[in-house]
Amino acid sequence: MQTFDLEAQGLRALNTTLHALKGQTNETAWEIINPKGSHAIAVGLDAPVDVTVRGSTGYYCAGMNKQATVRVKGSAGPGVAENMMSGTVIIDGDASQYAGATGRGGLLVIKGNASSRCGISMKGIEIVVHGNIGHMSAFMAQSGSLVVLGDAGEALGDSLYEAKLFVRGSVKSLGADCIEKEMRPEHLELLADLLKRGEADGKAKPEEFKRYGSARKLYTFNIDNASSY
Amino acid sequence: MSDFPHTPPRQSWTFSNDVNAEIRRAAATGIYDIRGGGSKRRLPHFDDLLFLGASISRYPLEGYREKCSTDVWLGTRFAKKPIHLEIPITIAGMSFGALSGPAKEALGRGASAAGTSTTTGDGGMTEEERGHSQTLVYQYLPSRYGMNPDDLRRADAIEVVVGQGAKPGGGGMLLGQKISDRVAKMRNLPQGIDQRSACRHPDWTGPDDLEIKILELREITDWEKPIYIKIGGARPYYDTALAVKAGADVVVLDGMQGGTAATQDVFIENVGMPILACIPQAVKALQDLGMHRKVQLIVSGGIRTGADVAKAMALGADAVAIGSAALIALGDNDPAYEAEYNKLGTTAGAYDDWHEGKDPAGITTQDPELYKRFDPVLGGRRLKNYLKVMTLEAQTIARACGKNHLHNLEPEDLCALTIEAAAMSGVPLAGTNWVPGKTGF
Numbered sequence: 122m123q124t125f126d127l128e129a130q131g132l133r134a135l136n137t138t139l140h141a142l143k144g145q146t147n148e149t150a151w152e153i154i155n156p157k158g159s160h161a162i163a164v165g166l167d168a169p170v171d172v173t174v175r176g177s178t179g180y181y182c183a184g185m186n187k188q189a190t191v192r193v194k195g196s197a198g199p200g201v202a203e204n205m206m207s208g209t210v211i212i213d214g215d216a217s218q219y220a221g222a223t224g225r226g227g228l229l230v231i232k233g234n235a236s237s238r239c240g241i242s243m244k245g246i247e248i249v250v251h252g253n254i255g256h257m258s259a260f261m262a263q264s265g266s267l268v269v270l271g272d273a274g275e276a277l278g279d280s281l282y283e284a285k286l287f288v289r290g291s292v293k294s295l296g297a298d299c300i301e302k303e304m305r306p307e308h309l310e311l312l313a314d315l316l317k318r319g320e321a322d323g324k325a326k327p328e329e330f331k332r333y334g335s336a337r338k339l340y341t342f343n344i345d346n347a348s349s350y
Numbered sequence: 351m352s353d354f355p356h357t358p359p360r361q362s363w364t365f366s367n368d369v370n371a372e373i374r375r376a377a378a379t380g381i382y383d384i385r386g387g388g389s390k391r392r393l394p395h396f397d398d399l400l401f402l403g404a405s406i407s408r409y410p411l412e413g414y415r416e417k418c419s420t421d422v423w424l425g426t427r428f429a430k431k432p433i434h435l436e437i438p439i440t441i442a443g444m445s446f447g448a449l450s451g452p453a454k455e456a457l458g459r460g461a462s463a464a465g466t467s468t469t470t471g472d473g474g475m476t477e478e479e480r481g482h483s484q485t486l487v488y489q490y491l492p493s494r495y496g497m498n499p500d501d502l503r504r505a506d507a508i509e510v511v512v513g514q515g516a517k518p519g520g521g522g523m524l525l526g527q528k529i530s531d532r533v534a535k536m537r538n539l540p541q542g543i544d545q546r547s548a549c550r551h552p553d554w555t556g557p558d559d560l561e562i563k564i565l566e567l568r569e570i571t572d573w574e575k576p577i578y579i580k581i582g583g584a585r586p587y588y589d590t591a592l593a594v595k596a597g598a599d600v601v602v603l604d605g606m607q608g609g610t611a612a613t614q615d616v617f618i619e620n621v622g623m624p625i626l627a628c629i630p631q632a633v634k635a636l637q638d639l640g641m642h643r644k645v646q647l648i649v650s651g652g653i654r655t656g657a658d659v660a661k662a663m664a665l666g667a668d669a670v671a672i673g674s675a676a677l678i679a680l681g682d683n684d685p686a687y688e689a690e691y692n693k694l695g696t697t698a699g700a701y702d703d704w705h706e707g708k709d710p711a712g713i714t715t716q717d718p719e720l721y722k723r724f725d726p727v728l729g730g731r732r733l734k735n736y737l738k739v740m741t742l743e744a745q746t747i748a749r750a751c752g753k754n755h756l757h758n759l760e761p762e763d764l765c766a767l768t769i770e771a772a773a774m775s776g777v778p779l780a781g782t783n784w785v786p787g788k789t790g791f
Contacts, residue, residue: 136569160562165499165570180559181566185499200553200566204497219553223494225538241552242494244538261548263538283540340543341526344380 123148127162128155135162139189142168158198163191166208183210186227199236202229205246211320218255221248224265230319237274240267243284249319259286260296268315270325278333286333287312289325298339304332383615384523386448386704386714388516388607388651388674393624395607395652396661398771399764400780403750411749418745419755422669424646425507425576425599428568432576432599433485433507436465437741438669438756439659441676442604442650443489443509443580445471447524447533448611448704449677450721451478452729453713456680458482459726460733464741469509469671471611472522472547474536475501482730487578490567492521493547495537502571507600509578510564512551512589515608515651518582518622522547523612527707530716557592564597578602583628583651584621590635594645602671603632605651609674611714612705625651625662627774633666642666643757656743663744664759665775679736680729681711 125135135153142148151172156162160179163172166189174182177195187206196214205224212220215233222238224246231239231248237255240248245265253271260276262284272290279296285308286299295301312327338346361367372383404410411418425432441461446454448471455478461468467485470476474496480486488505490497502508513519524533524545534541554563564577579593580602593601605625610618629649636642649662650671662670677683683691685698690710694701704714712724748756751763765780766772772779773786783789 132569133573137572140572161566161569164566165502167499180562181553184566185502185570187499199559203553204494204499206498222553223497225498238552242548244494260552261546280546282538282543340540342381342544 122150122152124152124154126154127159128157132159132161136164139163139166139168139170139172142166142170144168146170156195160198163189166191169208177214186210196233197231202227202246205229215252216250220250221246224248228318230321232320234271240265240284243267247315247318249315249321251319251321251324253290256293257296259284259299262286266311266315268312268319268321268330270321278335280339281333281335283335285311287315287330288333289330292331292333295333298336299333300336302332302334304330308332384525384612384705385615385618385702386609386611386613387618387702388609389619389622389624391619393607393652394626394768394770394774395624396626396658398626398767399661399775399777400767401657401660401664401747401751401763402765404752408752410752411754413746413749416749417754418749420741420745422646422757424578424648424669427599427641427645428597429507429574429576429599430572431506431574433467435467435485435669437737438663439464439653439737439740440466440487440648440669440671441468442608442671442673443469443471443487443511444673444677445473445522445524445611446476446479446536447471447473447528447716449713450715450724451476452721452724452726453677453680454479455482455726456724456729456733457676458484458486459730460676460679460737461485463730463734464737466737467506470505472511472524473533474498475504476536478726480504482726489580491547492549492551493537494552495547499570502567502575505575507576507578508567508571509580509602510560510567510598511580512560512593513580513582513584513604514610515582515604515606515622515625516610517613517617518584518606519549520613520617520621521549522610523705525612525705528705528716533716557596560592560596568597576600578648580604582606582608583623583625586623586628587631587635590632590647591639594636594639594641598645600646600648601632601636602648602650603628604671605649607652608650609677624774625649626771629662629665629667630774630776636666643668656740656745657747659740660744660747660756660759661764663756664761664763665777666761668757675736676733677713679733680713681724681732682709682713684711687711 156176158179164184167187179198181200183191190209192211199217200219202210203222205227207227211230216235221229234252239254239258243262249268256274259278263282266285269288273292276296278299309327422438462484468483469487487507526542576599578600579598581589583605606622646668649667687710709715712721764777
């Protein structure tokens with residue numbers, strides 16, 4: 122395993138080193154020490170490497186990740202794994218606002234809680250949160266899946282498109298155009314797979330969740346729905 | 351008593367025919383008017399400024415012999431690879447979705463032939479524009495449609511869009527008629543729905559966050575790309591200062607004459623400021639921070655001629671951007687299609703229902719039958735010609751003012767025709783030393 126001391130070597134050197142791994146590399150396991158809440162750690166990676174961050178991170182850790190597996194042995198600041206394309210990002214602690222924002226692929230696992238706007242504008246990413254999520258989560262979420270083992274805050278899935286939302290606990294309120302939907306066998310199958318890959322299969326069963334999705338009433342403007350906007 | 355004639359019919363100024371027609375349309379349809387383009391109001395504009403030219407106190411340069419350079423560097427503050435353009439007239443961001451693929455291709459062809467840049471829009475980067483644009487600016491928008499790190503790295507610069515002159519504070523929209531299969535796939539949306547873009551970015555709020563977002567974009571692209579920040583003409587002094595503070599290489603400032611693919615008419619006509627009022631405030635912010643010419647300023651919103659280019663640069667801009675004018679150069683609103691505009695209930699020059707996707711010129715449409723009409727090679731040549739003409743016009747004026755580079759134009763070369771223009775632009779009313787708010791009459 123390669124060890125990178127972020128405090129001593131600096132952010133630019135870290136990302137330069139990790140970007141250079143694109144293509145073939147034998148250096149597949151990396152450890153970052155002394156992150157101390159730095160921003161933009163391990164952003165723009167594009168190689169099938171394993172990166173472990175020993176400590177908590179600032180904004181945008183693993184932003185736009187492709188292929189890499191990034192594990193944060195601490196908590197993550199705002200926008201963790203934003204616009205992720207593929208790969209896996211696992212946060213052992215909590216995640217701040219906008220976790221997985223606009224993510225287009227890959228898997229984001231948050232072992233603790235996620236703050237507001239988790240999965241905002243998600244476009245294909247899969248997110249598994251072991252704890253609770255804050256208000257306005259999955260706002261304008263377009264596609265992908267959000268699984269929440271705990272509770273969801275206010276206005277879940279406001280102005281939702283085609284993302285699939287699964288919540289085991291309570292939902293404080295649903296946002297505009299978001300409704301509870303029937304849980305069909307294919308959803309239970311999807312959920313079982315997500316729980317397994319999200320390291321949560323021992324913690325919850327698919328049958329314990331409710332599914333939420335778009336009512337599709339706001340897809341085309343209608344003056345009679347104006348109060349929903 | 352003889353009969354008095356009736357008082358002749360008198361139309362109300364407040365309730366004019368246009369106003370009444372809009373009231374009736376709203377009552378009948380239950381939806382506000384949505385249209386493309388920028389403000390159609392008569393606004394204080396570059397037409398209200400004049401150049402003084404040379405005389406005894408200033409001597410001119412020979413029009414056909416003495417050099418007047420036009421090039422511009424953009425992104426010299428932080429980027430490892432700043433952009434060098436031959437002319438200071440760039441093509442503003444316009445989305446694939448709003449425009450057809452061939453129209454984007456034509457913009458790339460024309461801009462590249464003229465030595466300038468094009469810009470993507472709210473729909474991601476297409477092969478048509480990347481392939482035909484020598485220099486391509488990639489917009490980073492609230493919707494993040496099509497956003498991915500590979501395209502970020504394929505771009506020559508990144509433009510973080512905070513606002514747009516046609517709708518400062520508003521998000522974009524692309525109505526169902528234009529959400530074709532290809533557009534839907536690029537945007538991860540169901541086909542045929544009315545698409546609403548967010549007005550705010552999903553993962554940052556305020557200038558302190560923006561600074562960190564820019565750090566992330568620079569780290570992803572290894573600090574190579576210039577980072578532009580585009581703002582609508584709302585509070586240009588403070589927004590420019592905050593953009594500089596957040597780490598911008600370039601500030602793009604768009605006045606309310608700047609076009610949009612589709613927005614509410616009430617928004618276009620009632621929110622934001624004309625570009626004439628915006629430029630001096632942005633320049634002052636840069637000067638107050640000691641960053642004028644270090645952070646470059648690109649301005650847009652109603653640029654039509656080389657005179658407009660020269661006036662914007664004399665007020666302190668480093669470059670300009672054109673959108674609506676570029677579309678007209680391609681063939682938008684061409685009277686050659688008058689009969690078809692009439693069928694759509696409009697006339698050439700006034701057609702602005704771009705969101706409906708029925709553009710007879712085949713530019714603002716996703717209908718294959720319509721966009722086949724448009725020849726991207728010919729369109730590119732027309733755009734190149736237009737850009738070259740504007741450059742020649744600007745050079746003509748600059749030489750007459752004794753300047754050997756367009757960047758040497760200065761406010762002292764100008765006078766204002768109206769009190770309003772003098773107050774907004776900060777140059778004296780013609781024939782006086784009066785700048786309202788600054789000097790006594």
